[in-house]
Amino acid sequence: MVSLNPQGQPTRKQRPLPSALKPKPQSGLYEKKQPVFPRKIDGRFRRLKWGVMAVCLAIYYLTPWLRWNRGPYAPDQAVLIDLAHRRFYMFSIEIWPQEFYFVAGLLIMAGIGLFLVTSAVGRAWCGYACPQTVWTDLFQHIDRWFDGDRNAQIRLANAPWTAGKLARRLSKWSLYLLVNVATGGAWIFYFADAPTLAHQVFTGTAPAIAYSTIAVLAGTTLWLGGFMREQVCVYMCPWPRIQSAMLDEKSLIVTYKDWRGEPRGKSSGGDCVDCNLCAAVCPTGIDIRDGAQIGCITCALCIDACDGVMAKTGRPRGLIDYATLEDSEKERAGAPPTSHAKLIWHARTLIYLGLWSAIGCALLFALGTREHLAISVAKDRNPPFMLMSDGAIRNAYLVKWRNMEDRPRPMRLTLDGIPGARMWSEEMGKAQATRQLTRTIPADQTEPLRIYVIAPAGTAQQPLGFTLTATDAQGGTVRYDTRFDAPEGGQ
Amino acid sequence: MTDKRIDEATNTETMGHEWDGIEELNTPLPRWWLYTFYACIAFAVGYAVVYPSVPLIHEGTHGSFGWTSRGEYAAEKKAEAAQRAPMLAALAKTPIEDLPKNPDLTRQAVAGGRAAFKVNCVQCHGAGAAGSVGYPNLNDDDWLWGGSLTDIQQTLTHGIRYPGDDQTRTSLMPSFGHDKILTPAQVQDAASFVRSLSGLEPKGAAAQRGAEIFATNCVACHGPDAKGGRQFGAPNLTDRIWLYGGSREQVVGSITNAHAGVMPAWGQRLDPVTIKMLAAYVHSLGGGEAFAAPTPVAK
Numbered sequence A: 001m002v003s004l005n006p007q008g009q010p011t012r013k014q015r016p017l018p019s020a021l022k023p024k025p026q027s028g029l030y031e032k033k034q035p036v037f038p039r040k041i042d043g044r045f046r047r048l049k050w051g052v053m054a055v056c057l058a059i060y061y062l063t064p065w066l067r068w069n070r071g072p073y074a075p076d077q078a079v080l081i082d083l084a085h086r087r088f089y090m091f092s093i094e095i096w097p098q099e100f101y102f103v104a105g106l107l108i109m110a111g112i113g114l115f116l117v118t119s120a121v122g123r124a125w126c127g128y129a130c131p132q133t134v135w136t137d138l139f140q141h142i143d144r145w146f147d148g149d150r151n152a153q154i155r156l157a158n159a160p161w162t163a164g165k166l167a168r169r170l171s172k173w174s175l176y177l178l179v180n181v182a183t184g185g186a187w188i189f190y191f192a193d194a195p196t197l198a199h200q201v202f203t204g205t206a207p208a209i210a211y212s213t214i215a216v217l218a219g220t221t222l223w224l225g226g227f228m229r230e231q232v233c234v235y236m237c238p239w240p241r242i243q244s245a246m247l248d249e250k251s252l253i254v255t256y257k258d259w260r261g262e263p264r265g266k267s268s269g270g271d272c273v274d275c276n277l278c279a280a281v282c283p284t285g286i287d288i289r290d291g292a293q294i295g296c297i298t299c300a301l302c303i304d305a306c307d308g309v310m311a312k313t314g315r316p317r318g319l320i321d322y323a324t325l326e327d328s329e330k331e332r333a334g335a336p337p338t339s340h341a342k343l344i345w346h347a348r349t350l351i352y353l354g355l356w357s358a359i360g361c362a363l364l365f366a367l368g369t370r371e372h373l374a375i376s377v378a379k380d381r382n383p384p385f386m387l388m389s390d391g392a393i394r395n396a397y398l399v400k401w402r403n404m405e406d407r408p409r410p411m412r413l414t415l416d417g418i419p420g421a422r423m424w425s426e427e428m429g430k431a432q433a434t435r436q437l438t439r440t441i442p443a444d445q446t447e448p449l450r451i452y453v454i455a456p457a458g459t460a461q462q463p464l465g466f467t468l469t470a471t472d473a474q475g476g477t478v479r480y481d482t483r484f485d486a487p488e489g490g491q
Numbered sequence B: 001m002t003d004k005r006i007d008e009a010t011n012t013e014t015m016g017h018e019w020d021g022i023e024e025l026n027t028p029l030p031r032w033w034l035y036t037f038y039a040c041i042a043f044a045v046g047y048a049v050v051y052p053s054v055p056l057i058h059e060g061t062h063g064s065f066g067w068t069s070r071g072e073y074a075a076e077k078k079a080e081a082a083q084r085a086p087m088l089a090a091l092a093k094t095p096i097e098d099l100p101k102n103p104d105l106t107r108q109a110v111a112g113g114r115a116a117f118k119v120n121c122v123q124c125h126g127a128g129a130a131g132s133v134g135y136p137n138l139n140d141d142d143w144l145w146g147g148s149l150t151d152i153q154q155t156l157t158h159g160i161r162y163p164g165d166d167q168t169r170t171s172l173m174p175s176f177g178h179d180k181i182l183t184p185a186q187v188q189d190a191a192s193f194v195r196s197l198s199g200l201e202p203k204g205a206a207a208q209r210g211a212e213i214f215a216t217n218c219v220a221c222h223g224p225d226a227k228g229g230r231q232f233g234a235p236n237l238t239d240r241i242w243l244y245g246g247s248r249e250q251v252v253g254s255i256t257n258a259h260a261g262v263m264p265a266w267g268q269r270l271d272p273v274t275i276k277m278l279a280a281y282v283h284s285l286g287g288g289e290a291f292a293a294p295t296p297v298a299k
């Protein structure tokens, strides 16, 4: 772990701040939020950001509308969190509550995936894929669309509240509202059949919880994306702190190469012309030339900005660039920069990748080999056994037959052990007791059945098993081991 | 204490104190943080006004809407009762012998009966309905007065030997020893015979003598084959189930003193629907007769 100052030097003495918006020294415990007006920029990273944003939003908005045929007994929505029936559908995968370890595994993979990404490409999650970033970006585009670019925005912000300004603000905020409602509205479709629910929402017949979810999510989107923006990244989100701790000298971070840029100024010899464009485009309002800092989400827009300036001034690109601390030191000493593709692969990245893949493979294996039926048996413990009038001993069990397929399946329950024992269910009566019961379990159902097992007089306490076999073409067998209780020493 | 100054490296004011050359920067918190804190205070004040909160000398403040946890509980109970009303009404209409025709209703009745059993019956019959000496086990297949739904309902409603209910099930075993109807030796012989019926003792000379005593004194109730009779709640003496125990001392004690267990007439305390539910539950315990019992709902 290293300090976030990439040069490993004491921070430079601050020069007079170029922007009027830079925080002024102030006393008091509380600081007014400094609004950020990022300037429009184009470049390769901006285009990448557009691409990632489009993919993220497409995934978010379209996923609930994908259909997936599961036959007549299960919903045909590809991704569905069915809270009422406690099922989670994801394409061909169907997760039952007792299989929640799959979800836990996915969450662990997501966690390690974040470590992997951080180790390979620094805070790329923050800069490109984090919902807070995606929506903040969206709102900043809306700002530019209504109020113009940075300078116009600043002018408007400082302008007195005239009717014209109010009208502009109100129309902008209405678009905000539209985005918010669309954001909250899309979320609920993950929890119910999307077309049905959409129709209900628009006709006013959806359940109250749907409307309140939309309202809550619209409100938080407006608050966090529309107004808090970079404050979330700097003050509220724990992830930058964790990530800072995970960055090491081999992690890619956005770096200003001060050994190349300084001294700044048009005619001072360094490459940096002090145009301040890198700070003007930054969506979190920081100046990367002050060194790596927690406010930097490594979106690389400053790289785009500076590359443009370098092209104009005829200097090589990359005065601000993705670099590792290790590489920075080399470059400072005069070596050429290493290619990014090479920097991505180092030991930590490979270890994370190995771990991530191993868990993924284990989950896939478990998914592929799991039985689509299950049995659970709860033995009656009070009383543990029952003496019948002819001296026979009876135990009672609650046997749950579980069909995890989306069609009814015939199943057979057999008794394993105690050769003389037989069982009957409540619908049968003792006279019909047998060693195997069959019934058809409806699609996606758990059927509890109280089972009585009777063994001849003199049977001692011993293990007893129930085996559940699906008797259709697909087959499958599961077994549950329990116990048969009897009076001490038989009778 | 030194004077406040601006730290050059960070352009931030210091707090104005210094220890061993270390100064603290006055890095301000964002103002929205402060507003959030104010909002929490406002919420707390509102909460204290709306809900009962401030303890006073005799009682606390009531809150502006008069909310109490008891009131909430009462409302929940009312809602629950309203939800159960249709089921209870259906149960009231259905004669108990027709219950098996409606598995769904039966399932609900069993569930209700399970709850009522926990309140009213476990004191004698135990939480698992397994009873104990003198208190019948309700899980087995041995029924003194009958194990059909109607029989159980009858027993529940009117009790057994319960004073004050003229339809109560009643019978009386004489105290053969206590009242000197049999001599102690005869009692011993009779006990030997009774125990030999269920294989607890070999059929020796004592049992032979006991058989004769049994023929003259006991067949009236327990029957010539000693299989008992439900008309008098007379136990079957040939099976392995003993209400008052099957050891020699216990059997001798039963013949000498006789037992006359009492069960309350629950009809005097519980409404007919609850009794129906109780009967359905007891019948479902695995030994119910005459009707097939339904599948219980999973809990």
Ligand code: SF4
Pocket (backbone or CB within 6 Å): A261, A271, A272, A273, A274, A275, A276, A277, A278, A279, A289, A305, A306, A307, A309, A319, A320
């Ligand atoms: S964009 Fe490049 S040249 Fe302009 S101020 Fe930033 S580092 Fe210097």
Ligand code: SF4
Pocket (backbone or CB within 6 Å): A254, A278, A281, A282, A283, A284, A285, A286, A287, A288, A295, A296, A297, A298, A299, A300, A301, A302, A303
């Ligand atoms: S400093 Fe550069 S990389 Fe960091 S957040 Fe600002 S624009 Fe993005």
